[in-house]
Amino acid sequence: MRTEDLHSLTGAYALHALPDDERDAFERHLAGCATCDQETREFAAATARLGLAETLSPGPVLKDRVLHRITTVRQVPPDGGTAAKARRAAPRGRGLARWALAACLAAAAGLGGTAVWQYERAQDAGERATQAEQRAETLAGVLAAPDAESRTARLSDGASGTLVVSEDRDRAVFLASGMAEPPQGSVYQLWFDDHGTMRSAGLMDPGSTSQAVLMEGAVDGAAGVGITVEPAGGSDQPTSDPIALLSMPA
Template identity: 55%
Template sequence: MSTADLHTATGAYVLHALAPAERTAFERHLAVCPACAQEVRELAATAERLGLAVSVTPPAHLREQVLRQITTVRQEPPRVPAPRKVRAWSRRASRLVLAACLAAAAAFGGIAVWQHRSAEEARTEARQAERQAAELAAVLAAPDARTVSAKLPGGARGTVVVSKARDRAAFLTSALPDPPAGKVYQLWFDDEGKMRSAGLLNDSGGTNATLLEGSVGTASGMGVTVEPSGGSPEPTTDPIGLMKFPA
């Protein structure tokens, strides 16, 4: 990720939508960028409020008001300190380093090809993460979005957000404890008593927002179970949480 990309990754980071390598790079950037750190704290606080929300029907005028303001208010980018001037000898050194790198790439063409493939794979993962984050945001902001909340073990709380128009659902958790060693939390659609996998909950603790894999279809609710690492084709334990989808 470039420096510019890092400054725009705050939302995806808060929603746990970055690929592992991107998440590591962003956390290194976060340690030295107060502007992004502040934005992450604000977005995390907002996400936590969503995770603790109860089902509420917003007033009819709210959607029109938000859509109207979107067209007139632009998001301000984080303030980034201006780059310091580069001395002439530093520029010359940079050119020498670049020349050395090009020579090494010519000498070790196989390594260059491997690096290109790795970079392309990373870009593909980044695009997938961006699409998933955009779909998650679209579900949360959908005009027909409905929510239901329930208590989970250890004082945690879960909220499911369903958009019938988009045929998708999202699951938000707050203060969910880590699963036992070698285990993961798995999400399920409840299709008239038959559980259909909706993906894994890869992060716990704090606030987490996950887009359920697959369409809602005729599912009447969802469940969460503890499964072996990698997940299971069908539940192997009793659900730690079951929620009916809002009408």
């Protein structure tokens, strides 16, 4: 594959839309191309922000219907790989429709995964649905806020993280892309850096490598954000050195 072709794959790579052979070739190229590295991180952050900003929350009627149906509908059996084979057989067009579809899927996966994980952690069925809906609305509101500012950083193992902050809303969202799963029995925990004092800002989903996380609590003048690896359930204070530190967007 020519270098010119590799330069054109930044958007598809950020959206995890490349087949294995192209992804491997691009990652080898990415290690030595600062321009593609920056463009890939910007694509990932922009896609999440634009997609989530257009998210609409379902009304109470739909919520009640879903809660009722999940107790009566049988699980669909595995398709035996039919979907995966269909994806591999699909035409490899690089037109606008492919990008639009990939962007929608990436945004839905990020928001959906976060909502489902937070849904499962709550205690009561009604409370689970309400909390997931409220958090999704707040998360989308931060990303769509007119004053939202972002900062993107390269993390370990090729992952990237973007911190989005709205001063007016006094809230922050962390967007992760390509993070390795934490060690067994551990979880990534987010922290606000209150000028030297670390304040817990919630846990990340240990089973998801790419996700959008509404950070818990107000920003309240924090100087930055840190990520540590903590025991399952989280810690009151960091018990490990941070794997990443991001200063607040200017």
